[in-house]
Amino acid sequence: MFIRTYLVPRLLQYILVIFLGITIVFFIPRLAPTNPVERTISEIRSRGTYLDPAHIQQMVDDLTEMYGLSGSWLQQYRDFWVRLSGGDFGISFFQFPTPVIVLIKNALPWTVGLLFTTTVFSWVFGNIFGGMAGYAHNRRWSKALDVIVMFIRPIPYYVFALSLLILFGYVFRRFPIAGGASIGRTPSFTLSYILDVLRHAFLPALSMVVLGAASWFQTTKLIVQNVNSEDFVQYAQLGGITEGKIMFRYVIRNAMLPQITNLALSLGQILSGALITEVVFSYPGIGHLLFSAILTGDYNLIMGIIALSIVGITTLVLLVDLIYPLFDPRIRYR
Amino acid sequence: MGSTLKELFRDYRFFFAFTVLCFLLALALLSFLSPYDPTIWFYVPRDLPASSQHLLGTCSRGQDIFWQATFAIRNSLIISVIAGVVSRVIAVSVGLVAGYRGGMMDRFLMFISDGFLVIPLFLIIVMLAMLIRDRMTIVTTGLLLAVFGWAWDARVIRSQVLSLREREFTKTAILSGTGTLELVFKEYLPYITPLAFSTLINNMSWAIGMEMTLSIVGLTNMDIPTLGTTLKWALNYQAILLKRWNWLLTPVVLSVLLFIALYWLSVSISEYLDPRSRVQRVGGE
Numbered sequence: 001m002f003i004r005t006y007l008v009p010r011l012l013q014y015i016l017v018i019f020l021g022i023t024i025v026f027f028i029p030r031l032a033p034t035n036p037v038e039r040t041i042s043e044i045r046s047r048g049t050y051l052d053p054a055h056i057q058q059m060v061d062d063l064t065e066m067y068g069l070s071g072s073w074l075q076q077y078r079d080f081w082v083r084l085s086g087g088d089f090g091i092s093f094f095q096f097p098t099p100v101i102v103l104i105k106n107a108l109p110w111t112v113g114l115l116f117t118t119t120v121f122s123w124v125f126g127n128i129f130g131g132m133a134g135y136a137h138n139r140r141w142s143k144a145l146d147v148i149v150m151f152i153r154p155i156p157y158y159v160f161a162l163s164l165l166i167l168f169g170y171v172f173r174r175f176p177i178a179g180g181a182s183i184g185r186t187p188s189f190t191l192s193y194i195l196d197v198l199r200h201a202f203l204p205a206l207s208m209v210v211l212g213a214a215s216w217f218q219t220t221k222l223i224v225q226n227v228n229s230e231d232f233v234q235y236a237q238l239g240g241i242t243e244g245k246i247m248f249r250y251v252i253r254n255a256m257l258p259q260i261t262n263l264a265l266s267l268g269q270i271l272s273g274a275l276i277t278e279v280v281f282s283y284p285g286i287g288h289l290l291f292s293a294i295l296t297g298d299y300n301l302i303m304g305i306i307a308l309s310i311v312g313i314t315t316l317v318l319l320v321d322l323i324y325p326l327f328d329p330r331i332r333y334r
Numbered sequence: 335m336g337s338t339l340k341e342l343f344r345d346y347r348f349f350f351a352f353t354v355l356c357f358l359l360a361l362a363l364l365s366f367l368s369p370y371d372p373t374i375w376f377y378v379p380r381d382l383p384a385s386s387q388h389l390l391g392t393c394s395r396g397q398d399i400f401w402q403a404t405f406a407i408r409n410s411l412i413i414s415v416i417a418g419v420v421s422r423v424i425a426v427s428v429g430l431v432a433g434y435r436g437g438m439m440d441r442f443l444m445f446i447s448d449g450f451l452v453i454p455l456f457l458i459i460v461m462l463a464m465l466i467r468d469r470m471t472i473v474t475t476g477l478l479l480a481v482f483g484w485a486w487d488a489r490v491i492r493s494q495v496l497s498l499r500e501r502e503f504t505k506t507a508i509l510s511g512t513g514t515l516e517l518v519f520k521e522y523l524p525y526i527t528p529l530a531f532s533t534l535i536n537n538m539s540w541a542i543g544m545e546m547t548l549s550i551v552g553l554t555n556m557d558i559p560t561l562g563t564t565l566k567w568a569l570n571y572q573a574i575l576l577k578r579w580n581w582l583l584t585p586v587v588l589s590v591l592l593f594i595a596l597y598w599l600s601v602s603i604s605e606y607l608d609p610r611s612r613v614q615r616v617g618g619e
Contacts, residue, residue: 017448029465159546165574271454272456275457279551306461
């Protein structure tokens with residue numbers, strides 16, 4: 001019963017979303033008014049390079065081949081899937097002739113590290129503080145926290161990161177303002193290298209954790225305020241269970257369940273936020289790579305990043321959905 | 335109406351948001367009186383500090399920062415209104431149809447909106463913007479954002495319709511011979527409108543932020559002054575390193591004010607619409 005009502009629909013949705021996402025990625029460049037080949041050539045020309053007509057035809061053919069644009073759409077579509085499943089995203093244009101997959105592989109650990117730690121930290125902080133503030137919502141500290149969050153919450157990732165960059169990177173000069181590690185250092189498992197990486201990661205991580213925690217704080221606070229008015233809380237209070245125990249064992253635990261689902265739903269937005277934060281701090285991850293790809297018009301790289309992000313995020317969402325029953329016995333025993 | 339406003343104004347957040355938005359709107363309207371054309375460079379000396387002649391000084395492109403900012407706010411607001419209104423039309427129709435029709439239609443529409451929620455939309459928008467980069471105007475930017483900004487709100491509206499459908503008056507209306515369209519438009523829409531309005535404000539805020547993000551990665555038309563492009567020009571000319579704060583902070587401060595004002599407006603309105611939280615705010619619990 002659990003498998004049929006819980007597992008199968010989610011697996012089905014997983015496959016369908018990936019299918020839909022990749023199909024959109026396939027069709028957008030083909031339906032757009034200008035195609036990537038024309039754009040690339042006009043961009044090369046606009047830099048003042050002279051190209052004779054014979055060369056241009058040769059380039060058009062090569063680029064068409066490179067972007068996987070030769071043959072009928074059906075054929076291209078089939079090739080697209082075959083190449084994707086083999087991890088082949090073509091050759092990067094801006095770091096010719098490095099394959100796209102190599103560039104992504106080099107950048108991926110930075111993004112995954114940043115994304116994973118900040119998501120976990122902000123979720124945990126936001127839920128605990130939000131839960132406490134919701135449980136004691138008439139106290140002064142709870143109200144003060146609420147007002148602070150009201151200021152931070154609406155600010156988009158980019159503007160917030162930039163403000164932190166200006167504040168700590170230039171006005172107070174406490175932290176490095178760019179890069180993932182000091183220039184010229186070779187990656188190694190020494191303490192000083194790890195500290196260097198952490199120092200560089202601090203500002204980007206801080207901006208993501210604060211913004212993320214602010215949004216979790218508010219939703220948890222609302223949920224907890226609703227759980228608060230349920231009978232079992234009053235019963236526990238009458239039964240003489242300590243406030244701390246009621247708050248953490250019963251109220252916050254119940255409030256966290258919907259937040260797991262919300263986490264799955266917002267992973268895509270968190271990723272977008274991480275990418276843009278990387279651009280602000282020139283952090284050497286996928287976001288920074290995407291930025292360079294946009295500046296140089298590197299379609300293969302952009303499509304590779306987008307396709308991988310879609311697969312990665314939907315897989316993560318599926319994983320969160322799959323571990324959810326471990327926390328919620330109501331679904332396990334239904 | 336009068337008493338509604340009176341109660342809303344008692345909320346300090348609404349009061350603040352309303353005042354700030356009026357101020358920003360006034361700035362946007364001032365742009366019509368601007369003595370300069372925002373697309374022309376070097377009409378004033380470069381890099382002047384603030385003075386009575388140039389309220390916020392001038393930038394390295396030889397433009398007056400104050401007047402440029404009035405255009406930026408106007409255009410950003412127009413983009414966000416286009417994005418917000420068009421995506422509301424989509425969200426309300428999807429929500430109404432999915433909620434009222436139910437069944438396969440509901441499952442299909444919700445699958446699409448779930449997909450929109452899960453996929454990192456920013457990346458898809460980037461890809462689209464990349465291909466229509468040359469044709470980006472205020473209107474196309476607004477429409478581009480509208481196509482992607484409806485998914486979450488369609489879900490919210492759908493769940494509202496689902497609960498309306500279970501209410502007594504729906505059965506009364508159907509049994510007394512009200513047609514589907516009439517029922518949906520005459521009976522349900524009044525319930526949906528406040529919801530659509532409060533999501534509209536949030537969506538406008540999202541659209542302004544997204545426009546800024548797209549501008550920063552260089553995917554909008556840099557000749558049209560918006561909050562995003564103004565900031566991008568400042569960054570391009572290394573305003574941080576050169577400590578040209580008047581240039582850099584103008585779009586940052588204005589946009590932060592705008593985001594906070596829009597958010598507080600939507601929070602205070604939706605709290606007003608939800609009686610439970612109104613009671614908590616007054617302290618009746």
